[in-house]
Amino acid sequence: MFDTIADRLITTIISIGSLIFPFIESIEPTFTEVQFKVVGNSLYLSATLENCYTTELDKVITSGQSVMVRFEAELFSEKTKKPVLKQEFFRSVRYNLLDKRYEIYLSEKESRLFVKDIDQVHQNLVTLKDVKIIDSSNLRHGQQYYIRLSALLENITFIGGGSELDLMLFWNNHRPIVNTSSFNTTIFMQ
């Protein structure tokens, strides 16, 4: 009885306290302006996530566990404000504790990078360069569209295997989102 009441009370106190003063140092990352590039019938996108690393997050990265940043690019109709198409890709980093190097995987290009320095990890993990998003066949003639780009950190397995650490706590549970300017099929004619 007392245990239950004490547990609930402490949980409530911690929940309220966390709202006011979180125990993890958190930041709110933002995207730079999205750049378009048209090659043939395909639209490529470039952008960088800024202000997205903390000392704590670096510790997680260097712990040897795989840390994954998932990106979502959604094509929205300007008229209906509803998504028409969704493209997902991710970047992951894993530190090899024996070889003392980072292995970065870029899912959109299905390629791997090996770097020694955490600064290179910072750069390569969140810099999107010419990522193919849509083809001209995905767009209807005469309609306006825009792309919404967002990112999130996947949870990692904690000790014991069963529990997980929500890495979004480092981003203050805030998912960075950026909307591009609107465009239509004429973008492929330029």
Place this chain on the structure above:
Amino acid sequence: MKNLLPSFRIQIIVVFLLLLVVSILFTRQFFLKSFNSFLQRISQQDVTLQLNRLYDQYAHNLPPGDSEKFKQEIEALMINQSRTDLAVDLYRREVTIYSIYIFVFVLLAVLIIFLLSINLITRPLRRLQAATRALAAGDTDIQVRENRFSPINDLIVSFNQMVREINRQRQRAIEAEKQLIWKEIARVMAHEIKNPLTPIKLTIERLENKGLRKPEELAPVLKESIAIIKEEVQNLQSLVNRFREFAMLPAASKESYSLKDQLTEIVRAYQSTFNIELVVESELPSIYADKMQMKQTFVNLIQNAMQACAPEQGKLTIIVNPKDSNLSIVFRDNGSGIKAEDMSKIFEPYFTTKRKGTGLGLAVVKRIVENHGGEIAVASQSPGGTTLTISLPIISTNE
């Protein structure tokens, strides 16, 4: 001297909070220190370094297939250790921060409970204090709100009972006083009525005797007897009028007039039989008062002075002068004075030291002066004379 310290209540709260904060901080510090010391001992076991050495030592000596498997196993162990280190680090942070949450919560909770408790005691005490002041100021209907959760509710209940009892006693005292007054009035009235009735009765008996026994001598006695009866009836009527005046003093009909002229006129009427000196400043402002009631007041005081003084050596000095916003009228005689023990009673109704007095003269004077917003004071020496000072506010007709 001004008290530089805050109230006792604030002092208690500050001391209590200081003690609470210090005790919680000490407790928190103790547990955090123990916890960090424990974590430090764990982290001293540098498993990652040992695994690295193990790998360097044996990996190159194993066949190629086993070497890769060995590497994977070692790496898995290192990741696991790394996870543990990370978890410990986060846990340390959690404990540190959560202990602050709990500290703040406990502090606020205790503070709120403490303030409520203090309030439960001090609020009724403040009400009780205010009620005591009100009671001292004469409000015998005052009651303090009872609250059965208050620790001093018994005291409040007792106070309320005490006030009710005081009220009952006061009512009884008023009733008793009223009865006493009525008895006194009856006694004075009986005495005063008896005095004229006796000569009336004797005169009628004399007339009866003469009429029945010597009718021829009735005529010369009749005139004298009628005069006596008339005079005594007149006395009775005068007595009744004085009582009526005291009981039903009419509302003052105020007007602006010259006090100097009024006093000069009154004094002139008495100066042939008594030595009266009137000292009045030439620039005396008009007063706004009931002319008739003022005349009654001054005549009463002059007659009192005349009765208190010896006929030949007696002297009354009346001095009138303005003083600030008041007009001071002083009646100073060189008569027999008032005994010290009688000084507090002279304005009480029916109190008299005269053989034929009703004891209403000075009581009426006091009522008239007070009805005009003024005051009357007495100073006397027995023997040596009496000084009565009337102070009346100078009010213009516009006010």
